[in-house]
Amino acid sequence: MxxxxxxxxxxxxxxxxxxxxxxxxxxxxxxxxxxxxxAFIPPAEIQETPAAIQLKLEVPGMEAKDLDVQVTAEAVSISGERQSETQTEEKGVTRTEFRYGNFRRVIPLPTPIQNDKVQAEYKNGILSLTLPKFEAEKTKVVKVNLG
Missing domain, CATH: 4.10.910 (30s ribosomal protein s13; domain 2)
Structure with a gap:
């Protein structure tokens, strides 16, 4: 051993x-x-009211023109790109803790919405969307002739 x-x-x-x-x-x-x-995934908050769905996304440090928001009746897709700023320091060392690059987030909606009536606001790094719910057709009463 x-x-x-x-x-x-x-x-x-x-x-x-x-x-x-x-x-x-x-x-x-x-x-x-x-x-x-x-990847960077922006945090989201969703709230449902009887008339609409309120969706908020946190995308700080970006401008509204850098965001692409697409809405269907069933989902919301938000994508964008954070551009890095080039900095040069005297000793040639640059350190960054920000994340740069593309991101995309698709959020499924709990109920169908009217995607042509969406209202959006972007302020202080918060994207707020008001998504009005789809108005279902009122129930039609039809008389059936039995003979």
């Missing part, structure tokens, strides 16, 4: 490297190659 020398500090160092790699892959502020696939 051979004796194996145990080096606890080497194992601790290995564990620390693995933990750092795990946290880097989960952190939205890193620019590692493994994390480039993580």
């Amino acid at each position: 051979a004796l194996i020398r145990w080096e606890p500090f080497r194992e601790i160092d290995s564990l620390q490297r693995e933990m750092n790699r795990l946290f880097e892959s989960l952190s939205p502020t890193t620019t590692s190659k493994e994390n480039l696939g993580v």
Whole structure:
């Protein structure tokens, strides 16, 4: 039976490297190659009233012209692109924690809406949409002639 020398500090160092790699892959502020696939998804809030659906999306740092909003009777699609600003510092080091690039979010609606009567407002990084519900045809009463 051979004796194996145990080096606890080497194992601790290995564990620390693995933990750092795990946290880097989960952190939205890193620019590692493994994390480039993580997309920005704007948070949304939806509220239903008897007449309409109120939808709010948080898209700070963007202008209204950079957003593309498409509405069908069943869903809302919001897409856009955040442009990065290039900065040069004296020592050649630039660090950014903002996420740049394309994003798209499709939100299914709980009831059909009238997509030609949607009202939108964009103020202080909040996109607010008022989506009026589809007015169902009133029930028609038809007399059936039995003979």
